[in-house]
Amino acid sequence: MQIGVDNDRRVENKRVFVIDSDGVTGSILQFMLEDHNETHEFASLQEAFDSSEKVVYGKTEKTIPNLVIVGVNILEEKGLDALKEISAKFPDAKIVVLADNAENPLAKEALAKGGGAHGILTKPLTVETVRRKVDMLLGRLKSEFVQLTDFSF
Numbered sequence: 001m002q003i004g005v006d007n008d009r010r011v012e013n014k015r016v017f018v019i020d021s022d023g024v025t026g027s028i029l030q031f032m033l034e035d036h037n038e039t040h041e042f043a044s045l046q047e048a049f050d051s052s053e054k055v056v057y058g059k060t061e062k063t064i065p066n067l068v069i070v071g072v073n074i075l076e077e078k079g080l081d082a083l084k085e086i087s088a089k090f091p092d093a094k095i096v097v098l099a100d101n102a103e104n105p106l107a108k109e110a111l112a113k114g115g116g117a118h119g120i121l122t123k124p125l126t127v128e129t130v131r132r133k134v135d136m137l138l139g140r141l142k143s144e145f146v147q148l149t150d151f152s153f
Helices: 007-011 023-033 045-052 072-080 081-089 104-110 126-137
Strands: 015-019 038-042 055-056 059-062 067-071 094-098 119-122
Touching: 007 081, 015 023, 015 045, 015 059, 023 038, 023 055, 023 059, 045 055, 045 081, 067 072, 067 081, 067 126, 072 081, 072 094, 072 104, 081 094, 094 126, 119 126
Parallel strands: 015 038, 015 067, 067 094, 094 119
Antiparallel strands: 055 059
């Protein structure tokens, strides 16, 4: 058992794809998420698409993500059509854009109505922030509201 890992989360087998041409950022996200999720890191959209379907012993095996984290650098290369491609390939997956800051015009456009993104992660990345955002989008996060009756004065 690993420290800080909820056993229920460890066994529920949610799959996260991290697509970022910056290998360092992709590795950091994979490290942050691998305790709670089956996490795969890719340097390009095509690499992620190719690895999602493999032929093993004559049978096609599909690896479908529940969540896709896309670096803004991928959007800079391919445009917002990249989000449409991801949605077409993985229609049930939530999409999060990773940007240096929330003011990035491409990230804002991706979050706008019809842009295709469900959320944004901004740097600097912390384990708590990344896990909270991922858990929220995967439907794991319980209410964070605290009742005043929870405390004794």
